[in-house]
Amino acid sequence: MGSQEYYADVKAQESIQLNKKILMYIQDGTSLGFGCGAGILQLEGLRGFGFFAASYLAVIGIFVGWFCKFKPAKYYQSPIQEILVDSLFRELAGFVMAWTFVHALVG
Amino acid sequence: MFFPELFTGAVGAAVDLTLDPMLKYWVLFPISIVMILVGVCRQYIMVLLSLKTKTVSQTRLTEVQYISKAQALLGNGSNLCEESFKMRQEYLANILAEGKFLAQKEKPETPANPLTDPNASDAMMGMATSNLANYIPQTLIMWWVNHFFAGFLLMKLPFPLTIKFKEMLQNGIMTPDLDPRWVSSISWYFISTLGLAPVNNLFFGGSNDEPELQAIAQQQQQIQSVVGGPAPDVMMKGLSNDLTIAQHESCFDAIEERVLRLYAD
16 A cells, blocks of 8 residues: 555654754764864875775764664665765865865974 | 986976975965855855845735645645545635636736846846855955965875876976975865865854745745746646545544554564
8 A cells, every 4th residue: 555655654854954964064073073183194195085984984883873873764764875975075075175284284 | 208207207206395384374274264254254145145025915925825725735635634625625626716816817918028027137136146156256266366375386285196187286386297296275275165065064054044044035936936937827727627636545544553553663
């Protein structure tokens, strides 16, 4: 019964928006912070990007575990898309900016 | 001939340059601060520009609201019980078919010219100003950076770049063999334009009035008739037809089962 399943699948768009906003705030802050860290450690080349990937995945892992209690589908419409993919390039750009800035300041 | 040149290029790249440490304080910081401040100013200017309230005649407002009421009934009718849905369906279908709340009863003979219509030109002005608010600061900052901070290297990027970036990022530095990782100030401008969105969100993104502004903008967009869109009387007729044939299925059917399943685990 299609419509019954549809009615059972009630989602509040406002709450999903708020959840996305919180996630974005956390990701923005942590990617800038880890960018500064990479600059202070004077990482160069692929090691810096590896540091970004590791920190990005770690933050998402902690977020899913701590905020979502390992049930991200309960808080997001399409969890992988919204948590992992959507803000990847935004955070990468922020990370690279903080990284080059601190790298130039320290080095 | 070709290989030795390439070889010296590789040797030249390995040479480490020493930069004046004061470059950080007199070039890197000013550019960053100016970019952040311009971002903030642009945000507030956009708010100021978008807060123009427009007066709309009451009849036009009624018309728009009855159209959206019919659309809401079609979209969310399953939340009503059978009886109330039937009641609303009948009423709205009648009203819309009659065209009781049409703002303009008789059609104007020629379609309105979008260039002379004040509302349409207002909308176009809004679009133009928002575009200009994006482009003017960018061009200005780029000119400023290129003009005042040209002709020297600013820093060494922590990641390697291909040789293609040399022309763009080492603009004005006459060293053909230098590693493209050494870049001039314009590249810091590029990197920070890309990466400033998280910074702005972090420091200035906590405002709570965003949803309200969006709602206002959406409402205004709804009221302004789209140029070349369907006329309101045609829309009303179509909605009336849709309403008369709409099938109703209530979401309250078998709700006990679904609620029990929702809280089962």
